Amino acid sequence: MAGFVSHFTNRLDAKGRVSIPAPFRAVLARDGFEGLYCISSSHCQAVDAGGNELLAEIEKRSEAFAKLSPDHDALAVALFGASENPKVDGDGRMTISDMIREHTGITDQVTFVGMKYKFQIWEPEKFREYRAEAQKRALAMLSGQSPASSGGEPV
Amino acid sequence: MAGFVSHFTNRLDAKGRVSIPAPFRAVLARDGFEGLYCISSSHCQAVDAGGNELLAEIEKRSEAFAKLSPDHDALAVALFGASENPKVDGDGRMTISDMIREHTGITDQVTFVGMKYKFQIWEPEKFREYRAEAQKRALAMLSGQSPASSGGEPV
DNA sequence: TGGGTTCTTATGGGATATCATGGGAAATCA
DNA sequence: TGATTTCCCATGATATCCCATAAGAACCCA
Structure with missing residues (x-):
């Protein structure tokens, strides 16, 4: 498999749910x-999302510091204060939390952007600008x- | 085998499908x-297509940067937000997505151009000009x- | 070498499955 | 107990599967 690729925009329903793209x-x-x-x-108005592969990447970051040290804490x-673990319902939908709403500015639509080992959750218009x-x-x-x-793509 | 060589033009059907050339x-x-x-x-109105060999080439490009860094993101x-992973049906056909349509200008015909380790997908007339x-x-x-x-970037 | 035969390929179309989305009802929480 | 969340089912649109067919290529055998 090719990991998370391509991008999709889905609608939020009245209950604040949105379908995670099937792929x-x-x-x-x-x-x-x-x-x-x-x-x-930490550097853009998006939320990183994924599974074990993303989590492992995050953990690698904090491993650089000794546990119980002020830096590590x-x-x-x-890292983990800014994290969430939303459920996915039987139809493949997640609910957009207030934290995500505030951080991204999402109101009624959500853009999912594949980045191989993770994907990002964006407000569609903000994503267009960032892209x-x-x-x-x-x-x-x-x-x-x-x-x-540099001088023209090699064939 | 000699990789992807030669070029072919096939018709899109009413459902937006097109046969990938048998070779x-x-x-x-x-x-x-x-x-x-x-x-x-990124530099012409075509879509690069292929398998593991192409994917490896793309992945190599982002490996130079640390994951989670602004540069890597x-x-x-x-790269991956502009990628797709289309299925190929039992008859060897793929569907042309809206993203490909918009990027290439494809309407009713598709030209497949072999480039050894990958091939490109073009709107036939645009390909003639580029060629x-x-x-x-x-x-x-x-x-x-x-x-x-080689100064003038083509297209 | 020629001509018939079989395979492969591109393309069309009907039937079926999947997906995004909406909404009701049951469960959970405060 | 009222509000929210979770589970389950409905639905229309789209994508996928499967089979049909026609044209051309390859093959075969005399």
Whole structure:
């Protein structure tokens, strides 16, 4: 499988529920995580979501510091305090919590963006802006470092 | 096998399906990838498609950055947010998504262009234009012109 | 070499399954 | 007990599966 890829926009219903895109559910099922792991992104108005693979990545971060140390505590609060573990109902829907609403500005629609090992949850319009920016940035990053691709993509 | 070579133009049916050329299907079968991996090209109105070999190429690009960092996120959105993982039905057909339609301008016909480790999906007329340009460029490169002459980004 | 035969391939279309979404009813919480 | 959450079912739209067919390519055998 190719992990979380592509992006989808779904509607919130009157009860605050939204369908997680079916292809993403398939990836989560394979990952084996119970429900969904969510954590507010520290550098943009989106929420990171995923399963064990994302969680492992987060944990790796705090492992760099000795447990019980002030640094570790601070990081743990920042990371896990900003986390949630929403349930997924039998029809593959999650409810958007107040925390997610506040952090993302989501009102009636949700955009899910695949990022391979995780996906992000965005307010659609904010995502469009971020995406345009990300594309510019990606182009700059890739032409800066990749060995052979600056002068026109090799066939 | 020689990878994806030659090019083919097939018709879209009323349901938005199109047959992937049989020689390409043979290459994909050997590659072993589930379905098809597609990603919008950042520098022309085409979609890159392939299997594990293409995916590995894409993944290599983001490996240079630490996961969860702003750089990695931006790259992942640009790359994997613009990717898809379409199924291939029992008759070797894929459906052309809205994302591909918008990016390529495809309406009723699709041109598949072999590029060895991947192939591209084009609107036929746009491909003809691009091809004429590419041939000129190739000629210049082969006859030893300075690579700087590739200056004008095509399309 | 020629001509018939079989396979493969692209394409069409009907039947079926899946998905996103809505809403009622039961369960849970405060 | 009132409000919210969870579970379950309904529905329309879309996607998928499966089979049919026609044209062309490959094959075969005299």
